[in-house]
Amino acid sequence: MDSLSTGVIVVDKNLLVEDLNPAAENLLGISQSRAYGQPLLQLIGDDKELADILHRSLATGSAYANELRLAPTEVHADERLVDCRVSQMQQPDADASLLVEMTDVTRRTRISKENALIIQHGAGRQMIRQLAHEIKNPLGGLRGAAQLLERQLDRDELKEYTSVIISEADRLAALVDTLLGPGGPPNKRPVNIHELLEYVARVVEPDLGERLTIIRDYDPGLPLFSLDSDQMVQAFLNLVQNAARALEGHGTITLRTRAEINFTIGDTRHRVVASIEIEDDGPGIPVELQDSIFYPLVTSRTDGTGLGLPVAQELISRHGGLIEFESRPGCTGFQVRIPLLDNDEQTNDE
Structure with missing residues (x-):
């Protein structure tokens, strides 16, 4: 034996x-x-x-x-x-x-689950792009019609309504451009991941209420590393807002960071990755949705769009990373893993 x-x-x-x-x-x-x-x-x-x-x-x-x-x-x-x-x-x-x-079978199960997420993300990305094209086509006509209408109006208070239509059309067009994917690589620069998380916390905290709290559990040893700040903020914001909605005004969200050594994402083994976890103590993701939550339009909320998680996965994937999750009643955690070094840096370092 x-x-x-x-x-x-x-x-x-x-x-x-x-x-x-x-x-x-x-x-x-x-x-x-x-x-x-x-x-x-x-x-x-x-x-x-x-x-x-x-x-x-x-x-x-x-x-x-x-x-x-x-x-x-x-x-x-x-x-x-x-x-x-x-x-x-x-x-x-x-x-x-x-x-x-x-x-x-921990590692075997994790790799199998990770591969399923990567496949799901590829299919989800295609669905998002098709959906984005369907949305973008009528937006131009909507904006043009609002501009023509604005020229016919002689009262400023009425023009305020057309201004809202135009600004919202522009906002949706920008969102669609994000969904369609980057025209080039992310605009990376060295950033402190904790500063991005704190910015996200400040954005959401005013809407949380007194009975919902955010706990920080940061690894102070994480170095600066190259990220597109805007894309990272959007991804983290989607995850934190999802956690807050799941808690329905009562509970705890934990923001946790760690460094993990020799971690594999897809087919690439990274010497060091940053692990950013957004955890909540809510009811958990329904079991019937857990295999498909990264597909577009999949949501358990009647007022949900089902785009928050697919968009977050897309933004993280542009940095060579991946979002995974574990969920059970009382504890749901989304783990964002991002390489601390680009592939070129790793190769040169080795």
Whole structure:
């Protein structure tokens, strides 16, 4: 068992640990000597589904499988996803014991999910551009008609209405131009990511109300790196506003930044990426929408446009980054990962 990459744990009929191999020690964050005689369920956070299949396997002698989430430990800072298989071991003249096999599939699952997001973004981008063309065509006519009408009006108070129509047509045209994609590369310059987040917070805080708060959890060690400030502000603004709407005036939004080492985005492995997370403690994204929220026009709100997340993903992708998310009731987090170095800089540095 010592050479296996799969974690193997043997428990007795009372679900007390009798033996485990090094891979299981690493998964559970505990040595064999410390784990011996301890309840397995206690070591993994009293998972109810695992408890159920352990008892069923003891009762029936059949094998069962399930997917588990292992909580962070002293060894592992993040939650891990594990494939678990339970089977009964029959030994002559001995009570039945169980063999529990655990395989860490966190990275495989993340890569699969990331690839799905990239595919979704490509399809979403095409849909956005088609939609943008459909919107842009009548905007010119609307603006021209408003200008002609304005020339026929002799009262300034009436001209104010045509001015609103013209300005809103211009605003929509600018938005459509953004949706259609950049005419050139982003206008990058060295920026402090925390200053951009603080600007976004100042924009949204007046509308939050007294019962909704923003918590900052910034990594002061993040350096300046090259970004298009306007595009980044728009992307973060979309994410924060989505979080605020989900909370409906009551709850907490956390803005968190970290640096992550040797992180893969798509097919490219980056030495260092900035991770910016917008987290809320709201009800979570409906399960039926989680596989499609980055498609245009997908929204759970009756007054939503379904464009905020696709646009944010598009803007982040222009910087070689990606937005991922995890959501469950009480905790929804959108993680924005952006390379701290351009590909050319990484190549030269290596």
